[in-house]
Amino acid sequence: MPTFSHSLRRFLPLVFFGLCAFGAAAQPTGKAAKGRKRYTFAQKDAVSPYVQNVTKNTDEEQDVDGSFTRLGYRSYADMLTEIEALRKLKDWADTTYQRRLAAIPPGGALLVTVHRQGPTGVQLANLTLTVTDKAGKEVFAQTLAPGTGRFMGRDLYQAQRLIPFPKMDPQELTVSIRDAKLYQTFDYILTLPRATAE
Template identity: 80%
Template sequence: MQFLPRLARHILTVGLLTLCAGTVALAQPTGKAAKGRKRYAFAQRDSESSYVQNVTKNTDEEQDVDGSFTRLGYRSYNDMLTEITALKKLHDWADTTYQRRVAAIPAGGAMVVIVHRQGPKGVEMSNLTLTATDKAGKEVFAQTLAPATGRFFGRDLYQGKAVIPFPKMEPQELNVSIRDAKLYQTYDYTLTLPAAQ
């Protein structure tokens, strides 16, 4: 007689533990997000930004598989000044227009983040947090991107872009991470800040 209630308690306990374990398993990221992103043996220079090297693999093929393409670019103060000077000559701007544009250039240049995600809701830029640390591991810059949505890019992919003003710093190499809170993925880069002229 005592055997039956003990067996019932045991079955009930095992059932509850299984249910709890199943719930925890559902809350964890799955697939590539759970495994983490693959890393290059040696950082690869970005094809569009000479200041940036990719540490984690981030290819066009991956955007077709899981919509996780994330690119970091950097534009120095001198690069932006050269562009504005060329535009002044091209458009024959007044000196006041030119001075206003030059004054708007961030002293430390700007970081450009471009993402391709699946579905229009996947391109919410506020899911991304950018953190830069120096070689000693000290955080020198951190920012959660402003809310913004993307535009249709092709097939089921949408593109989002953010330009982040960067503070003026000494020439150095920084480690930059972009964390996607929705995909549970972190994208790592190396940024080489040029000397200001």
């Protein structure tokens, strides 16, 4: 007949392995668990002059796990210049021009572009964008509205979202985009230019 201590010795390893299995299932695995690599010094973005990449965000990472995430920023002045050019090119009626002009966000707009593997991986509702000032105070936050992307080859899908940004004084801000599905956070530095909206 087994003694209590003998039964306990057989039971404890089962409990230990069960807890290990539960812990492994609850934690993200692979590259996502390690977090993303960061640059020693923030790198200027190739497309948006107002943005610097803190988190490494290259085509190589995209090829590995489809986790490319780019932040862009379009200032009020940039968007106004575009509207003026389109007005001349398309010969808009004054009402069309006024409507387009009124639709420009006073603080410009953030442009989030993501590439993900598979049509379900590019679901924009997985992304939460948080903006903080130099003191660490949150000045803007938004979970992106649901939306999917378009196929762009090799099982990669692309989605974009333009997010109106509030008017703020020129300053340097930290922007983080958290992907709840990948368990990854992409960090950027955004330098706001002087706003020209009235």
